[in-house]
Every structure is written in C-alpha cells, then in structure tokens.
Amino acid sequence: SQTIHQWPATLVQPVGSPLSLECTVEGTSNPNLYWYRQAAGRGLQLLFYSVGIGQISSEVPQNLSASRPQDRQFILSSKKLLLSDSGFYLCAWSVTEGSEQYFGPGTRLTVT
C-alpha cells in the first residue's frame, strides 16, 4: 500500500532563517506531487505541483520554492522566511492527472 510522509511535524523558525520541508511517498512510482498551504482563517491553497523529477510548476508568486530531486521526494524550501509564511503545509500525491489526491500528515510552521 502507498504511504506519504512529511517531516518535521512541527517547526518554529525565526524570520529570515532558511526552510526545508520534506515529503516522501512510498509504494508507487512516478506520482504527481503537490504542496499546499493552509493559513489561519484561509482555505487550502496549492503552492507547487510536479509531474516528474525536476519538473516543478508554481501556482502563486511567493517566498518559497520547491524541488523534486528523486521520483518520490518533494522538498519545499525558502532562503529567508517571512512572518506570512506561517501555516500548515500539506504534501499530497496522485497517480495521474484527475485521479484522487492523498494527503500527508502536514507540517505546522510558525515563523517568529
């Protein structure tokens, strides 16, 4: 069966510090991968998606970047965090375009 992991589970970082959040999927090959953010009082927003290694599409201009160095690994990064980057970050995967998306447990990021 397929599983999706995210780490860390929680993170408190000062403004201006770098960020690296990791997501890995097990039990499938060549998944579509997604990063979402859920900010307080707002709905879930798609940040990035990837249909293959090295292929990243950005949905909204922001202070973040994403990379996919391996087939089942998706990384969310920032060089300098802003207060507005605080939120709950969720990684998801799907088999193909248009198929069901499955979400990871999330990372709670607080920027102080």
Add this chain to the structure above:
Amino acid sequence: KQEVTQIPAALSVPEGENLVLNCSFTDSAIYNLQWFRQDPGKGLTSLLLIQSSQREQTSGRLNASLDKSSGRSTLYIAASQPGDSATYLCAVSEVTGGGNKLTFGTGTQLKVEL
C-alpha cells in the same frame, strides 16, 4: 477563476441525525470533485471522489452527489456519530495538462453531540 463555497460554515447536530453538507463552485468545467475530512491539527483524509461524468458516489454512511451544470455537490451523512466530528472540505479539480489542481472550499466544521 474557480471559487468554491461551503455552507454552512459550522454545524452542530445530535447523534443519530442525518445531515447534508453543501458545496458550490462557480466554473462547471471541472474534472472531478473530492470530499475530504480534516481532524484538528491533522492532514486530510479523502472520503469520496466523484468524476465529472458521475452523479453520485457512496461509501458506507456517506453519499456524495454532483450536479455539474448547476455547480453543486452535497455530502449526505447518515446516522451521524460523535466520531464524525471534524471539518469537511470539498475540492474541485481542474486538469491543465500539467497536473491536477484542486481548489478547496473553506470547509464545514461539524460537531456531533452525544
């Protein structure tokens, strides 16, 4: 730009009651619609996926319907239980040739009381 609205924002019902959660979307050119459940501080659990060509899907006590032309979906929960308490999110997908983008509603927070 697709917009998804969920009504009501919050709902409190006694155990055993049947209930309906509503979801509406502005652009009917969707690929599918997914209903999720989110427990506090947790990730999303997929409940049901309805393809755009389908009218409804059922899983246990859950039944989801889709009327694409009117931009509406409902999630019916039968015989509600305290363990159903959670936030329910609907999301519609748009396939653009490079991924499956989900646009989420802001959710309905459900509380089922003993």
